Amino acid sequence: MKNHDLNEKQFPMSDPIDSYFECISSCDLKDGSCISMCVEILKNYEN
Secondary structure, three states: OOHHHHOOOOOOOOOOOHHHHHHHOOOOOOOOOHHHHHHHHHHHHOO
């Protein structure tokens, strides 16, 4: 998954943990920036 693909893809925020795992599962394991972006999405989640 390319970085720009992550920005275009919408992850539902109904459950932030599920969204995080959906996000990282779409990343290439060698793409640290993609995984970092998923962590940022989780960190920025507001209740």
